Structure formats: structure tokens, C-alpha cells
Amino acid sequence: MREKLGILVCIWAVLLCGSCLGRFVVEKNSLKVTSPGTLKGVYECAIGNFGVPQYGGTLVGTVVYPQSNQKACKSFDDFGVSFKSKPGHLPVFVLADRGDCFFTLKAWNAQNGGAAAILVADDRPEPLITMDTPEEENADADYVQNITIPSALISKSLGDSIKKALSDKDMVNINLDWTEALPHPDERVEYELWTNSNDECGPKCDSQIEFVKSFKGAAQILERKGYTQFTPHYITWYCPESFLLSKQCKSQCINHGRYCAPDPEQDFSRGYDGKDVVIQNLRQACVFKVSNESGKPWLWWDYVTDFAIRCPMKEKKYNEECANQVIKSLGIDLKEIQSCVGDPEADKDNPVLRAEQAAQLLNCMCMPFPNACFNWFLGKLDRGAVLKAICSGFQETTEPAICLTEDVETNECLENNGGCWQDKAANITACQDTFRGRVCECPIVQGVKFVGDGYTHCQASGPLRCEINNGGCWKKSQDGKAYSACIDDHTKGCQCPQGFKGDGVNSCEDVDECKEKIACQCSDCKCKNTWGSYECSCNSGSIYMLEHDTCISTVETSTRLGLGGVLFIIICLAAVGVGAYAVYKYRIRNYMDSEIRAIMAQYMPLDNQGEIPSHVSHGNI
Structure with a gap:
């Protein structure tokens, strides 16, 4: 079987569309009205390109057409309306009229109101189209990623019939059937992802990168065990021959205008050019080709996720050097990748990109302006939704274990x-x-x-x-x-x-300090290098003085120090002796002087004594 998974990948100038060939296939599913009897039957509806369809299954509900806010462009809370089903009752399908706002906003308001699904009735008789996510630059796309209910566009005639039945107080029950939305299941699922290496195209690029990161584990398990056959694809355009020399073609194309992509900034002057995107797209396609030929096609998922993380445009790393580092880290043969990419300046076809353009003609739609190529995954680009779509392609009891579990561990x-x-x-x-x-x-x-x-x-x-x-x-x-x-x-x-x-x-x-003359530089010094250090020495009879980086003789030093020491001691002893003798003589002399003076003082007055008075007696004459 073959399932198509993809997203809107790029917008291009009118110049590069030329005569776009191809076909646009609107994926449809069945809508079965089970009551009232006047409406019983199977009708055609177009699946919305958002929300989460019940691939491989069915959903039964009862239709409600609100009395106010019938285009569902405003919150139903503002009108006090709730579509939450009561216990024992069927889920509610909201019927809304087309017009005035995006399909996604209608679905978002219905979901917040408690509806299980939304049916949008066309406002004019025309072939059904797939409801897509908004493309306007000022559209708030944040809520789009949170839409989980399925949606479908029905014809104006069916919408009018349902409204009439409801006005007649009839209950309208509908069975949404997705079993025929996919080819009949078999033992292997083949699926494709139309993608792009450009990471600066707004919410859609962010959504794509996040999806690849989150789905990688499941994809690799399925691929390793042979349950699936996955193929990535990249969209390019060619430059009309009359414009080959234009600035636009030169900056947006490689191989002389054969393969082109839009400028990421859409200004043709700053940042990266379209040809940078084409080359990186080609490199990613070659990674898949080389990995697939080596029996490891799942390495493509590793390369794409790692390149988005390690080589973003915002950090100016979106280049060949960064890409090659990622390729080497994953063990992929870099020479084979380079050979596959070839020379972007060559005036000849590149086999890989030529095959991509051929596949593009079979799977894409190209509109006059703005030119866009699509390959539809019908529903929210979400890991769980895509995995469920793939798993619905297996026959019962033959599905891999991953289809029976909520989480994936690899x-x-x-x-x-x-x-x-x-x-x-x-x-x-x-x-x-x-x-x-x-x-x-x-x-x-x-x-x-x-x-x-x-x-x-x-x-x-x-x-x-x-x-x-x-x-x-x-x-x-x-x-x-x-x-x-x-x-x-x-x-x-x-x-x-x-x-x-x-x-x-x-x-x-x-470091050889001896060889580099870092140490031991005196004339008599000897240097010996050791591991992590060095040793300095002198000739016999000398010692090395580190602080002076010099050698001193031990013989001369000892002799000089010995004579000086003896002479110093003799002088010191002589000085001490003379001093002691002088002190001794001084003290002896002072002692002798004091003794002699004391003796002589007994017999005669000394110079320093007064005259001794005589005693005369007047009583005896």
C-alpha cells in the first residue's frame, strides 16, 4: 500500500513556475447519514488538513446547528453554548457555515465548545476542496497545532438538507468513516514525507522540524524491522531559459537554472539564498540515498534532526562545513555524499534532483500564483496521528507492537x-x-x-x-x-x-630546559634534563648556588674561611685579655688605696681630715 504524508513546504515567485504540470488530488472519505430516513445514505466529504482524523476507523455522532454564531468564527462561550455530550448520548458534530474566517478557527471554536467533530457546509455549489491551514502572514497559527477534533467539508446541498431536517425537529445522526481514506492494508506500509531543509519559513517550518524530531523514534523502529518503507522528497523548480541570466535565477538556482528554491528571506539580498536551500535539500536526499544503499535508511532521521539542531540559519551555521560534521558523527560515508551532491555549478542534470522533479510531477499541485506544491497528510502533523495513519495500513493481527502502545522506546x-x-x-x-x-x-x-x-x-x-x-x-x-x-x-x-x-x-x-637554555647558564655549570624538571651541578670541588646561578669552589672557600676565623678568634681573645687585665688593675689599685688611707688615718691626719683639737686643763697649772 502507499500512504502520502506531507506538509506545505514552500512558496515561490511566479517567475519560476513556468508551465507547472501535475495533479492535485483531494483526499475524501465517506460520510454516512443513518437518520432521519429521508437523508439516509452515503455522501462524499473532504477531509480537513488539520485536526486528528480517525484513520482506519469510524466516529458516530449527532449533528447540532447552532442558532447563533453559525459560521463558528467566534467563541461559543460568548453565546453560552456548549456541545459537550451528556452521559449515554452520542458525541456532538457541529454544523457550521463556510465563510468569514479560517477553517481552522471554526474547528478550534467548535473544539473549545465541546464538539467531537465539525462539519463545514459549503456556501456555493462547487467541487469539494481540502480545507487547509491559513497561509496569511498575520494569521495566528499557534492554536492550529492544538486542534484535535476531525473536520470535513460537505457540499452545499447536503448542508441545506441537514439544516432542513433539524428545523423539522428531526435528529440527524452521522457516521464519519475513514476506512476507505487509505488503500487496503497489507504487510508493509510505504509512505513519503515531502519536506524542506529551510528552517526560517515560520510556523510551518517549526511544525515540520518538531514533527521529524518527535516521530523519529517510531519511524526508525518501523524501518529497522521492515514494517515500512519510507522515502523523503524535496521540491524544486526550474528557471525558464529566458531568465537564466537574471539575478533571481542566479541566486536561487543551481546547475544552470535546472533546480531552484525560493529565497528564505524573500529579499534576494541578505542572508541565505535559494540555492543554499537547494544544495542542502540535495545533501539530505543524498544522505537518504547513501544510507538506504548501505541498508540503514533510518539514518536520514538522525541527520535531519541533528542538522536542524546544530546548523540553524539563525546561527549562521547552515552550511556545508556544519553538515559534514553531522554526517561524520553518524558514521555515514562523507565521500559518497559529496559524490552524490556533485558540482552545483555544473551545466548538467543531477540524477537525484532530476528524480525528485519527476516524483514531484506525480504528487504535487502547482498553482499560478502564489506557486505552491503540496503533498497532503490529511490531519495534524503529529506523531500520534501519523503513527495511527501508518498503523491502519496493516492487516489486523499483523501490525507491529509499536502500533499497540502509546509510547515508543528505542x-x-x-x-x-x-x-x-x-x-x-x-x-x-x-x-x-x-x-x-x-x-x-x-x-x-x-x-x-x-x-x-x-x-x-x-x-x-x-x-x-x-x-x-x-x-x-x-x-x-x-x-x-x-x-x-x-x-x-x-x-x-x-x-x-x-x-x-x-x-x-x-x-x-x-620541556628540555637544558637545550632551551632556561637554567644552568653559568660557564662552569652542568645541566641535566629530567622529566618535568632539570638538575644543575658543577665540577668537582665546586657547589651550585641556585639563587645566583653560579658555581663556587669548596677548597678556596674553606681555606679562606679557616684563616680568617683563627685571626678573628685571636684578636677577640687578646681584646678580652687586655680588657680583663685593665679591670683587674683598676680594682686592685682602688682597694690598696683605700686600705693604706685607713691605716695612715690612725696615726696622722690626712690632707682631707681636719686638725685634731687639743684638750687643756685649767685646774692644774
Whole structure:
């Protein structure tokens, strides 16, 4: 069987459409009216390109045509109306008239009002068209991604008939049937995604990127086990021959106007050009081609998601260099990719893009202005909705287990570490497996946080970083010594210790201080290099003085110091002796003087004594 999944991928100037061939297929499903009897029968309706259709199933409900807000362009809460079904009653299908606002806004208001589905009655007799999401630049598309109820456009005649039956107080019950919306199931589902590498086209690009990221895990499980055959496609245009020399064609096309894409900024002057988008689209198509030929087509999902993360236009990384880094990280043969891409300046066909244009003619519609190519996925581009659509393509009891579970778990980190950074020596990896596929985020190990992009490098940070694999820095032991280039401040990276030189990560080489004349530069010095340091010595009979970087003779020094020392001691002793003798003589002399003076004082007056008075007696004459 074959299912078509896709989104609006690009808008192009009228100049590049030329004579657009192809066909526009409106996917339709069945609408069966079960009551009243006057309306019983099967009618045709067109599935809306938003919401979540019940692929492979049916939904039964009763129709309500509101008395006010009949075009559903305003919130039903403003009118006090609720469509929530009561216990034991059928779900409510809101019937709304076409006009005045977007189809998506009608569905959003009906959903918020409690409706299980919305039927939009056409306002004129005409062939049914698929209801699409709004394209206007000022349209608020945020709510579109949150629409979950199915929607369908019905003919004006059926709408009028339902309104008449309701006005006659008849109950109108309808069965929406999606079983015929897909080809009959078999053992393998083939599906396609029409996509684009441009990431600056607004909400649609954001929705596409998010879908690829979320659906990747499921897609890879289905592809690995052979349940599905997936093919990505990319849309290009050709430049009419009369415009080949124009500025527009030169900046938007490759291979001399054969393959073109619109300018991302639509200004033909700043930022990236259309040809940049074409080349990247071609590179992604070649990744699928090479991976598919090697038996690993699921690698396309890894490349596209990683490129969107690592090489966005906003960061000016949307280029070949960044793309090649992603390709290498996934283990894909880069030379084969480059050979597949070929020379964008060559005046010849590129086989891959030529095949894409051929597929485009069979699957796309091209309108005069604005030119747009579509491949419809009928419903919200959501992982669950798309997975359900794919699973409805399998025969009962033959569907894979993933179709019977809500969440998908696949450990992509087991193969090539998911293309993420890893330190095999320390058994540390940035690859984290989730049910949506793997993500590359630097880990936290034993309380130590690693920082980096998760793809090419992660580095331990914080004061404990040297405890984890030495912080990813160089470390070595030799001759009983150990040196490390790890420092606590990770912002300074890894720095080789003193005595070494290098990047500090992969290597630190010993510096030969002797050869580079860093030390031991005196004429009598001898230098010996050691691992991480050096040793200085002198000839026999000399010692090395580090602070003066010089050699001093030990013989002359000892002799000179000995004679001087003896002479100094003799002089000191002589001085002490003379001083002692002088003190001794001084004290003896003072003692002798005092004794003699005392003796003589007994017999005669001394000069310093007064005359001794005589005693005369007047009583005896």
C-alpha cells in the first residue's frame, strides 16, 4: 500500500513556475447519514488538513446547528453554548457555515465548545476542496497545532438538507468513516514525507522540524524491522531559459537554472539564498540515498534532526562545513555524499534532483500564483496521528507492537553512540535515550556537571571536575612522579604544568630546559634534563648556588674561611685579655688605696681630715 504524508513546504515567485504540470488530488472519505430516513445514505466529504482524523476507523455522532454564531468564527462561550455530550448520548458534530474566517478557527471554536467533530457546509455549489491551514502572514497559527477534533467539508446541498431536517425537529445522526481514506492494508506500509531543509519559513517550518524530531523514534523502529518503507522528497523548480541570466535565477538556482528554491528571506539580498536551500535539500536526499544503499535508511532521521539542531540559519551555521560534521558523527560515508551532491555549478542534470522533479510531477499541485506544491497528510502533523495513519495500513493481527502502545522506546545510543560525544575511557556519554529518540546533552556524573554542545565535546566543570577522568585533561606518571594538566577552573581549560608544553588535553611534552637554555647558564655549570624538571651541578670541588646561578669552589672557600676565623678568634681573645687585665688593675689599685688611707688615718691626719683639737686643763697649772 502507499500512504502520502506531507506538509506545505514552500512558496515561490511566479517567475519560476513556468508551465507547472501535475495533479492535485483531494483526499475524501465517506460520510454516512443513518437518520432521519429521508437523508439516509452515503455522501462524499473532504477531509480537513488539520485536526486528528480517525484513520482506519469510524466516529458516530449527532449533528447540532447552532442558532447563533453559525459560521463558528467566534467563541461559543460568548453565546453560552456548549456541545459537550451528556452521559449515554452520542458525541456532538457541529454544523457550521463556510465563510468569514479560517477553517481552522471554526474547528478550534467548535473544539473549545465541546464538539467531537465539525462539519463545514459549503456556501456555493462547487467541487469539494481540502480545507487547509491559513497561509496569511498575520494569521495566528499557534492554536492550529492544538486542534484535535476531525473536520470535513460537505457540499452545499447536503448542508441545506441537514439544516432542513433539524428545523423539522428531526435528529440527524452521522457516521464519519475513514476506512476507505487509505488503500487496503497489507504487510508493509510505504509512505513519503515531502519536506524542506529551510528552517526560517515560520510556523510551518517549526511544525515540520518538531514533527521529524518527535516521530523519529517510531519511524526508525518501523524501518529497522521492515514494517515500512519510507522515502523523503524535496521540491524544486526550474528557471525558464529566458531568465537564466537574471539575478533571481542566479541566486536561487543551481546547475544552470535546472533546480531552484525560493529565497528564505524573500529579499534576494541578505542572508541565505535559494540555492543554499537547494544544495542542502540535495545533501539530505543524498544522505537518504547513501544510507538506504548501505541498508540503514533510518539514518536520514538522525541527520535531519541533528542538522536542524546544530546548523540553524539563525546561527549562521547552515552550511556545508556544519553538515559534514553531522554526517561524520553518524558514521555515514562523507565521500559518497559529496559524490552524490556533485558540482552545483555544473551545466548538467543531477540524477537525484532530476528524480525528485519527476516524483514531484506525480504528487504535487502547482498553482499560478502564489506557486505552491503540496503533498497532503490529511490531519495534524503529529506523531500520534501519523503513527495511527501508518498503523491502519496493516492487516489486523499483523501490525507491529509499536502500533499497540502509546509510547515508543528505542535505544539509539547503542549504535555509534547515537552520534553524540562520549569518553570511552571513563564510560561517559552525552547520548540520552527517550521514547522520541535520542538527544545529545552533556551529562552530570557524580555531582560533576559537564558542559558543551553534546555532539563534539563535553567538559567537566566545577571544583570536583578533576575527580572525573581528570577533567578530560592530560595526566601521566613516570620515574616515580605524576603530573596533571587539570585545574579546577574549567573556563581556563586544561593547562600543562610547569616543565611541560602542549594542549593539555591530548598531550603535554617535557620541556628540555637544558637545550632551551632556561637554567644552568653559568660557564662552569652542568645541566641535566629530567622529566618535568632539570638538575644543575658543577665540577668537582665546586657547589651550585641556585639563587645566583653560579658555581663556587669548596677548597678556596674553606681555606679562606679557616684563616680568617683563627685571626678573628685571636684578636677577640687578646681584646678580652687586655680588657680583663685593665679591670683587674683598676680594682686592685682602688682597694690598696683605700686600705693604706685607713691605716695612715690612725696615726696622722690626712690632707682631707681636719686638725685634731687639743684638750687643756685649767685646774692644774
